[in-house]
Amino acid sequence: MDGLMIDSEPLQSKAYETVLKEYGKDTIFGQEGTVQKIGVRERDNWELIKKTHGLSEDTDKLIDKRQYVYLELIRQHAIARAGLIELLDLLKQHNIKMALASSSILSHIHLVLAKLDVANYFNAIVSGHDVPRGKPAPDIFLEAAKQLHVDPIDCVVFEDAQTGIEAGKVAGAKVVAVPNKYTKNHDFSKADLVIDSLENINWNTIKTL
Incomplete structure (x- = not known):
């Protein structure tokens, strides 16, 4: 997040x-x-x-x-990153279940969701306090998949940091890396796809992951 x-x-x-x-x-x-x-x-x-x-x-x-x-x-x-709302709308249009899995505490997550007015997009929310181990352990993504009632192998994780990329891959999911100016030098070699911005992904790309 x-x-x-x-x-x-x-x-x-x-x-x-x-x-x-x-x-x-x-x-x-x-x-x-x-x-x-x-x-x-x-x-x-x-x-x-x-x-x-x-x-x-x-x-x-x-x-x-x-x-x-x-x-x-x-x-x-706080303001939404470019392309975020459009991506959430796209996934919702295609009836894709979505979970927010963040290392942050729950009160922080709810504040961001309220600030951006995007809480209604998510079917599940998992905080760093809900799992025994933080990233790069896969716990948070495994719990998110469990709450969505889906197999992790059928999930796509969007992440901006190396620890999240590693956690998503260990969980068995496909992972899209979206580096920002603070994480641009991280190692994203394990990601299935690396994009510069959430604006640079479309439904056809998601389907091919």
Whole structure:
């Protein structure tokens, strides 16, 4: 969802920065140009950030603080990525079941869905808290397929990050990579298709996957 449906990575990073500043920590950016590792659950990100920034605060407290900041940023700044609504309309016209599988927490997912007014498109929603392991483990996509009552082999996953690509392939699904400016240097070699934008896919292409 983040980075695929909305251009959220700079907002995500800003929220991490804000919390770190509260603890007097200088921000250390990763190779992707963000504080967080893209495509990873927030709890896993905080465990990494605590080590790199020498922070000993309780992880749950850090999550709560960052979520408060991030949700406000989403309310103010979130807009749909180009081609998203058109793709959702296309799939709905062809009676394709859709699930939103995101590493984010459920409250964040619902806020984005409400902000973009797209909740009615999805038959199932799976958050990072609904599965025991985060990406690149396949758990989140396996659970999404289960909730849709379909075999993962019959699913197509859209992802913007390497961890999601790997998770989708391990789950047995076809995977379409849609890199953004923060993930363009990821390894997308395992994807079945790589496109520059959601605008660049049509029904004939989807059928051939």
